[in-house]
Amino acid sequence: MGYTVNGTELETDDQGYVLEADYGDGVVQVIAAAEGITLTDAHWKVVGYLRDEYREHGQTPNFRNMLKGLSEALPGCDSKALYDLFPLGPAKQGCKVAGLPQPLGKGGY
Numbered sequence: 001m002g003y004t005v006n007g008t009e010l011e012t013d014d015q016g017y018v019l020e021a022d023y024g025d026g027v028v029q030v031i032a033a034a035e036g037i038t039l040t041d042a043h044w045k046v047v048g049y050l051r052d053e054y055r056e057h058g059q060t061p062n063f064r065n066m067l068k069g070l071s072e073a074l075p076g077c078d079s080k081a082l083y084d085l086f087p088l089g090p091a092k093q094g095c096k097v098a099g100l101p102q103p104l105g106k107g108g109y
Helices: 025-034 041-057 063-069 079-085 090-097
Strands: 003-005 008-010
Touching: 003 025, 025 041, 025 090, 041 063, 041 079, 041 090, 063 079, 063 090, 079 090
Parallel strands: none
Antiparallel strands: 003 008
16 A cells, blocks of 8 residues: 655555655645545644654654643644544544654654
8 A cells, every 4th residue: 555645656655644754734635645534733733733843853752741741732632632633543643644663662752
């Protein structure tokens, strides 16, 4: 399963995660559409947070750390709100939509 963004085919693993991080907005729109997600400002804030964490740490946070880290970007954000945004799991599906490789272990550090 691959995604085509601006005429370029992105390489993915068997679960649809890109093999190399792609920080373009186009990839987010294409993968979100494939996942059945209509993007909102809250989605973009989560995507930005996950991308920043990946750039800084080389991996993405697990759900608990993600919830803690997003408290500034999304005031009042709780686990239900994150699952409303990414119903298949914020730490995993959020990374997929953000154009990041599949998280390690239980969703990163």
